[in-house]
Amino acid sequence: MLSFLIRRLSVVVPTFLAIAFLTFVAIRLVPGDPIEVRTGERGIAPERLALLRHELGLDRPVVVQFLDYLRGLAHGDFGVSISTKEPVLREFFTLFPATLELALAAMLFAVILGVPIGVVAALKRGTVLDYALMGTALAGFSMPIFWWGLLLILFFSVDLGWTPVSGRIDLLYYFEPVTGFMLIDSLLSDQDGAFLSALAHLVLPTIVLGTIPLATIARMTRSAMLEVLSEDYVRTARAKGMPPFRVVGIHALRNALIPVVTVIGLQTGMLMGGAVLTEHIFAWPGIGSWLIESIERRDYPVLQGGILLVSGLVILINLMVDLAYGALNPRIRHGR
Amino acid sequence: MAADSTRPAAAIAAPSTLRLFWRDFAANRAAVAGLAVLVLLALAAIFADLLAPYSPYEQFRDFVRVPPVWDARGNAAFLLGTDEVGRDMLSRLIHGARLSLFIGVAVVVASLALGIVLGLVAAFFPRWPAIVILRAMDVILSVPGLLLSIVIVAIIGPSLANTIVAITIVTLPNFVRLVRAAALSEKTRDYVVAARVAGAGRLRIMFRTVLPNCMAPIIVQAALNISNAILEAAALGFLGLGAQPPTPEWGAMLASAREFLQSASWIVTLPGLAILVTVLAINLVGDGLRDALDPKMRSG
Numbered sequence: 222m223l224s225f226l227i228r229r230l231s232v233v234v235p236t237f238l239a240i241a242f243l244t245f246v247a248i249r250l251v252p253g254d255p256i257e258v259r260t261g262e263r264g265i266a267p268e269r270l271a272l273l274r275h276e277l278g279l280d281r282p283v284v285v286q287f288l289d290y291l292r293g294l295a296h297g298d299f300g301v302s303i304s305t306k307e308p309v310l311r312e313f314f315t316l317f318p319a320t321l322e323l324a325l326a327a328m329l330f331a332v333i334l335g336v337p338i339g340v341v342a343a344l345k346r347g348t349v350l351d352y353a354l355m356g357t358a359l360a361g362f363s364m365p366i367f368w369w370g371l372l373l374i375l376f377f378s379v380d381l382g383w384t385p386v387s388g389r390i391d392l393l394y395y396f397e398p399v400t401g402f403m404l405i406d407s408l409l410s411d412q413d414g415a416f417l418s419a420l421a422h423l424v425l426p427t428i429v430l431g432t433i434p435l436a437t438i439a440r441m442t443r444s445a446m447l448e449v450l451s452e453d454y455v456r457t458a459r460a461k462g463m464p465p466f467r468v469v470g471i472h473a474l475r476n477a478l479i480p481v482v483t484v485i486g487l488q489t490g491m492l493m494g495g496a497v498l499t500e501h502i503f504a505w506p507g508i509g510s511w512l513i514e515s516i517e518r519r520d521y522p523v524l525q526g527g528i529l530l531v532s533g534l535v536i537l538i539n540l541m542v543d544l545a546y547g548a549l550n551p552r553i554r555h556g557r
Numbered sequence: 558m559a560a561d562s563t564r565p566a567a568a569i570a571a572p573s574t575l576r577l578f579w580r581d582f583a584a585n586r587a588a589v590a591g592l593a594v595l596v597l598l599a600l601a602a603i604f605a606d607l608l609a610p611y612s613p614y615e616q617f618r619d620f621v622r623v624p625p626v627w628d629a630r631g632n633a634a635f636l637l638g639t640d641e642v643g644r645d646m647l648s649r650l651i652h653g654a655r656l657s658l659f660i661g662v663a664v665v666v667a668s669l670a671l672g673i674v675l676g677l678v679a680a681f682f683p684r685w686p687a688i689v690i691l692r693a694m695d696v697i698l699s700v701p702g703l704l705l706s707i708v709i710v711a712i713i714g715p716s717l718a719n720t721i722v723a724i725t726i727v728t729l730p731n732f733v734r735l736v737r738a739a740a741l742s743e744k745t746r747d748y749v750v751a752a753r754v755a756g757a758g759r760l761r762i763m764f765r766t767v768l769p770n771c772m773a774p775i776i777v778q779a780a781l782n783i784s785n786a787i788l789e790a791a792a793l794g795f796l797g798l799g800a801q802p803p804t805p806e807w808g809a810m811l812a813s814a815r816e817f818l819q820s821a822s823w824i825v826t827l828p829g830l831a832i833l834v835t836v837l838a839i840n841l842v843g844d845g846l847r848d849a850l851d852p853k854m855r856s857g
Contacts, residue, residue: 232695239696247712356587359844363836365788367795368811368829371818375826379819494703498792512704513796516711528708532700539699 225547233540240532241294244525245287277303290525299530300522302515309526312511318401319389320507323499324492326423327431332485335435339442339481340474346447355443361436366495370429370502377425384421387504391418430499434488441484445477452476486542490535581849588845594838602655609648610636613805617643622821640810640824641817649805650831656806657787657835660721664786665779667725672732673775677763679733680740691737694730702727706789710798717800724789728782735778739771773850780843784836791832807832 265273274280278289293300299309342354378386385391389403396410404423407415449455450473458468497509504510508531515523583589601608611617621643623632631638637646679687697705709723743749744767752766793799794808802813807828814824 232692235692236695236699239692240699243696244708247708250712359840360833360837363784363788363833363840365791365795365808365829365832365836367792367808368825368832371811371815371825372829375818375822490698490701493701497703497707498795501796513707516707516798524708524711528700528704531704535701536699 222547226544229540229543229547233536237529237533237536241291241529242287244528245290246283248521248525249283294529299526302523303520304518304523309522310530312523313508313527313530315398315401316507316511318398319403319505320493320496320500320509322402322404323423323426323430323505323507324496326427327492327495328434328485328488330427330431331434331438331488335438336442336474336478336481338435338439340446340469340477342439342443343446343450344469355440358436358439361432362440364432364436366429366432367498367502369432370425370499373425373428374502384425385418389419389422389506390415391422394418426499426503426505429502430492430495433495434485434492437484437488438481441481442477445480446473449473449477483542486538489538493531493535578849582845585845585848587841588848591838591841591845594834595842598654598835598838599658601651602658605651605655609645609651611645611648613644613649613652614803615644615648617645619643622817622824624821625823625827637827638821638823641814641821644803646823646827649810650807650827652805653807653810653828653831654835656717656800656804657790657832660717660724660790661783661787661839663721664724664728664790665783667721668728668732668782669775669779671725672729673736673768675729676733676736677740677768679737680744680767681759681763687737690733694733697726698730703789703792706793707796707798710793715793715798715801717804717806720790720793720799723793724786727789728786731778731782732775735774736771739774740767743767743770777843777847777850780839780846784839784843787832787839788836 271280278286281289290300297310299313301308302312305312338354338358342351342358345351374386377383390407394407394410394412394415396406396412396415399406399409403419404416407419455468455473458472459465463472493508496507497513499505500507500509501513508527512524512527512531514520515527617635617639620632620635620639622641623635623639623643624630625638625646626633626636628638635645635647637650639645640649675690679690700708706720706723706727709726710719713719713722740763749762749766752762757766790799791806791808791811794806794810795812797809797812800806800809802809810828811825814821814828818825
């Protein structure tokens, strides 16, 4: 197991360094100097520009800047945002819970609906119900989620007035974040209606972000279920008179879920991409909105640190999924 | 239609199996329906200049935000209504089909060509070329796709061409890994050994002996990646980082009309519907191809 871990790490660490280097170099190529962008059309005196560039270290050779950057990373210093003057790492951890809360809610939504849909479709294989469910799933899988979000806003927020259009909670409520999860914090705050407000704000973004994972999980569960249902042990269980519910729930589903769990693990990266769009539509103050704004402001350190942190997270989750499989399945551990 | 649809198969199968392939494909009625829609879309894209009643850029200042014709306030001159500056929606949607399909095909052709070369090299040169290629793909894969294309476009500038470049880079690892895996499993087969013994050169073995036998999964992947590329390009357009207004790109059309969601919802709903229908049609065809080409991957 230790050699497996070392082998995986020998891939992961260079990957991370390569991303650090590439984001660093690439972002230097972005057109537009951050200082010129900030001063806008008023212009700036050349000597003041030189002074500001010197203060930010932008006048040193790129290699020196990169080594400096790496030294900082080793100490947990991901740079300082040019526009807010806050450390990038602190901004990331302030906003990350918002994205995490949304992503977890979306995943929960996708699993709770997706697995039963897949099971029902598999059990009713070839019926109208199967075709209807799988047709809907393929439509969900093909959905431009930014448009889907606008449609949901149009219907539920504008026409019906059921849900708010943007943000995480009504401006009416204010409390200091404790966990960063609005649902938990609103409960802790003891303010009447705060929790319901937070919940109402979460519903539409959850549906939007969860739609594609939901469709993927439903399709995956169906095909895994179909495969398992034709196995000998399922037939044996049926033959010995076990009630259908137990056959499906205990014998079949448990084994069918193995590939499904893999898919759930692989969805992390997709979920981060979807979060960018979802947060943009609903003005959700998370990592996605933060990164998009950093592009508009030419905030190099935020973009660079943000991408690095997000990729680091994806790499870490994939590594954990890998290790979990390695622990469970010796063939993977000793393979290659 | 039949000739059109079987063209991809021609690359992988001898003519005698062509009919077999079509029989398998046609058994999936949803896939045939998807193909029909796709053919219509492709025709609309090709003949956009003839089909579109107006130029997609022409602004009819007296007819701003006219609803589609089925609305009581609609105008028969503008079947699907006009947008926020009085451009004909139908004309813009038809020209948008051209852009979206072009983006999808361009991305897949580019990443397919690069992916085949890099994937075969990675399979046949297992020392440093394989390591360099696979590590580079790991790097691309560890940044979430949409995020990576956003960063690339932010660096090289938002435009239609750069959208294609960015999405090609993001799509590339799928093909490289797939081609490599397929080539590795073919490489040890007897017919490849026979070709080598017969004195075939390495390039010939790579491209003439092994590659044609790896095509089935690659074609399925290509079909599914066209729809992905269209979705990503529309997402970039929606974020203002793809095709720039007034280009009639579906995602960009959505973004610029967002403020009229309430008062003139058709400006928002129609481009999105166009994206959904296109992507759905391609995915249906992709599922059908998978079932017909690769019995092992059959969904049931």
